[in-house]
Amino acid sequence: MEREIIDFAKRIFKFEEEDAGFFKIGNIYLVIANDMLSRSSDFPPKLSPKQIGWKVVTASVSDLAAMGAKPTHFSYSMGLNRADIPIIEELMKGIKEALDFYNMEFLSGDTNEAPELILDSVAIGFAENLLLRSNAKVGDVVCITGDLGRSYCSLLYLLGRVEEIEEKILEKFLKPVARVDEGLKLAKLANSAIDVSDGLSKELNLLANSSGVMIKVYEDKIPIREEVSEFCISNDLNPIDVALNSGEEYELLFTVSKDKLKELDFEFSIIGEVSKGKGVFLIGKETRPLLPGGWEHFSSR
Ligand SMILES: [Mg+2]
Numbered sequence: 001m002e003r004e005i006i007d008f009a010k011r012i013f014k015f016e017e018e019d020a021g022f023f024k025i026g027n028i029y030l031v032i033a034n035d036m037l038s039r040s041s042d043f044p045p046k047l048s049p050k051q052i053g054w055k056v057v058t059a060s061v062s063d064l065a066a067m068g069a070k071p072t073h074f075s076y077s078m079g080l081n082r083a084d085i086p087i088i089e090e091l092m093k094g095i096k097e098a099l100d101f102y103n104m105e106f107l108s109g110d111t112n113e114a115p116e117l118i119l120d121s122v123a124i125g126f127a128e129n130l131l132l133r134s135n136a137k138v139g140d141v142v143c144i145t146g147d148l149g150r151s152y153c154s155l156l157y158l159l160g161r162v163e164e165i166e167e168k169i170l171e172k173f174l175k176p177v178a179r180v181d182e183g184l185k186l187a188k189l190a191n192s193a194i195d196v197s198d199g200l201s202k203e204l205n206l207l208a209n210s211s212g213v214m215i216k217v218y219e220d221k222i223p224i225r226e227e228v229s230e231f232c233i234s235n236d237l238n239p240i241d242v243a244l245n246s247g248e249e250y251e252l253l254f255t256v257s258k259d260k261l262k263e264l265d266f267e268f269s270i271i272g273e274v275s276k277g278k279g280v281f282l283i284g285k286e287t288r289p290l291l292p293g294g295w296e297h298f299s300s301r
Contacts, residue, residue: 019063019066020066020067030126033123034121036118037052037059037118039117047158049087050094056119057095060121061125064178064180065180066193068186073106075121078118079113081113084117102178107124131183131190133211138274139274141261142204142274144251144253146179146223149243150172150225150246157170166231177250178250179195179251186254194253199293200246200249201245201290201291205279205292206292212278215275221270
């Protein structure tokens with residue numbers, strides 16, 4: 001259903017779908033990212049108010065990172081009910097901690113009464129070179145920062161579906177970090193990028209569709225930590241499926257021409273390649289089309 005709403009908005013407002021909006025002022029792009037999170041969809045009961053605050057900032061900053069923008073300012077609108085009032089101070093401290101971490105300034109805020117906690121954030125940043133999801137080139141290699149799967153496993157634990165989890169898995173979900181420095185470097189070197197907020201399989205499809213290319217991904221190249229594999233095996237899950245569908249990872253999925261690879265001085269994995277055609281294919285023992293799975297808002301309703 002989220003897809004239909006975006007397509008509807010695209011028809012009415014006539015815009016290209018990217019991680020964030022932007023316009024040029026002189027020689028520089030002003031980049032603006034919105035992200036709305038709500039208690040029932042995004043905050044498992046075990047998440048502390050401070051962790052909620054941190055996450056709200058990271059979610060919108062990650063979209064700036066995916067555009068190659070340097071975050072500078074932050075603003076929010078908050079909906080809350082009376083029962084949420086006691087957590088507000090801690091929540092704001094979480095927001096402040098993240099703003100200090102990303103070196104951003106608080107700009108403005110608005111609060112209103114609502115049936116549940118809703119936090120809508122706006123992160124503003126600047127970019128000299130824009131990194132778009134619509135610019136992947138045939139012949140590029142497909143890469144991803146960091147590792148995938150820990151958020152999905154954490155969610156299973158925080159929702160009470162599994163009883164035990166290692167701290168090393170949980171920490172990424174409790175305190176995710178947007179890949180700002182990597183985004184700034186990629187803006188000069190990569191052809192396209194998108195952040196993994198809704199799961200790798202969905203982001204791969206968005207990247208391939210907006211760029212009008214085909215993407216092939218090798219199953220065994222997807223970066224999955226040992227502890228995630230072990231967690232999956234002991235809970236009867238397929239680690240590849242978990243990595244493909246894990247949302248809120250805030251890693252950057254990007255494509256870059258092979259000759260620029262050696263200039264990338266941060267941790268990343270090469271997982272596939274861009275070719276002529278359309279769609280996304282996963283190559284394992286056999287090759288299969290990879291449809292956009294992952295987390296889509298409204299999908300379960
Ligand atoms: Mg995004």
